[in-house]
Amino acid sequence: KEKVEITKEQWALIKAILDAYNRHQIPQDVTKKLLQEQYSAEENFLLLTEVATSQVQVLVEFTKNIPGFLSLDREDQIALLKGSAVEAMFLRSAQVLSKKMPRGYTEVLEERIRKSGMSEEFMTPMFNFYKNIGELHMTQEEQALLTTITILTPDRPYVKSHEAVERLQEIMLDVLRKLCVLQHPQEPQYFARLLGRLTELRTLHHYHVEMLTSWKTNDHKFTPLLCEIWDVQ
Numbered sequence: 001k002e003k004v005e006i007t008k009e010q011w012a013l014i015k016a017i018l019d020a021y022n023r024h025q026i027p028q029d030v031t032k033k034l035l036q037e038q039y040s041a042e043e044n045f046l047l048l049t050e051v052a053t054s055q056v057q058v059l060v061e062f063t064k065n066i067p068g069f070l071s072l073d074r075e076d077q078i079a080l081l082k083g084s085a086v087e088a089m090f091l092r093s094a095q096v097l098s099k100k101m102p103r104g105y106t107e108v109l110e111e112r113i114r115k116s117g118m119s120e121e122f123m124t125p126m127f128n129f130y131k132n133i134g135e136l137h138m139t140q141e142e143q144a145l146l147t148t149i150t151i152l153t154p155d156r157p158y159v160k161s162h163e164a165v166e167r168l169q170e171i172m173l174d175v176l177r178k179l180c181v182l183q184h185p186q187e188p189q190y191f192a193r194l195l196g197r198l199t200e201l202r203t204l205h206h207y208h209v210e211m212l213t214s215w216k217t218n219d220h221k222f223t224p225l226l227c228e229i230w231d232v233q
């Protein structure tokens with residue numbers, strides 16, 4: 001039985017990341033709108049645009065509070081944000097959906113998302129992902145660290161100092177690994193299962209790029225921030 005020891009510094013790191021993650025939540029009023037009375041597909045789409053835009057703003061603030069992030073090369077900080085925005089958005093969405101909500105809220109939310117003009121072949125993998133994340137029953141710390149690890153992925157396009165990002169990501173991976181052993185002692189494979197979700201996120205990222213083009217053809221508008229972060233003209 002491997003003796004797992006989380007150092008004082010690592011606990012401080014977990015606390016800093018969890019505080020930042022909890023401080024930067026999507027404003028309730030924005031997500032609450034998604035639960036209100038029946039909207040049309042266009043209005044649902046507009047609502048998702050609003051929620052997604054608000055999440056990008058939250059993501060930027062959260063990322064700035066990741067210990068070590070601001071000491072990375074400035075252009076690399078931008079490359080990491082642009083490269084991880086879609087994945088962080090799907091991770092946050094899955095976490096929102098897997099929260100205990102009042103009876104029927106989840107169904108309404110899912111219905112709203114299904115009726116937003118999104119192509120069917122994108123829905124299935126997306127809702128599969130939401131289900132897979134829900135089944136993990138991740139703790140707050142695990143959610144915050146997994147989002148941090150997604151942001152600190154060294155092989156995003158245009159990242160120059162690959163090693164610097166890799167070193168930072170490795171620090172976070174080590175902390176998450178130890179936390180998983182401590183918080184899920186009966187599930188030795190839990191950490192591996194968490195990392196498996198990161199692979200699923202990359203597939204969703206590819207789907208998302210295709211979906212954007214299909215929306216563009218149906219003349220759907222996005223906000224300037226979403227166009228900027230998703231490289232949509």
Ligand SMILES: CC(C)NC(=O)n1c(-c2ccccc2)cc2c1CN(S(=O)(=O)c1cccs1)CC2
Pocket residue numbers: 026031034045048049050051052053055089090092093094096097109113208
């Ligand atoms: C919480 C935020 C980050 N979630 C969010 O914006 N969602 C959610 C979602 C999931 C659970 C609860 C509440 C909302 C589902 C979807 C999105 C966004 N995207 S999108 O960014 O591609 C998009 C933008 C505009 C048109 S489509 C499509 C799918």
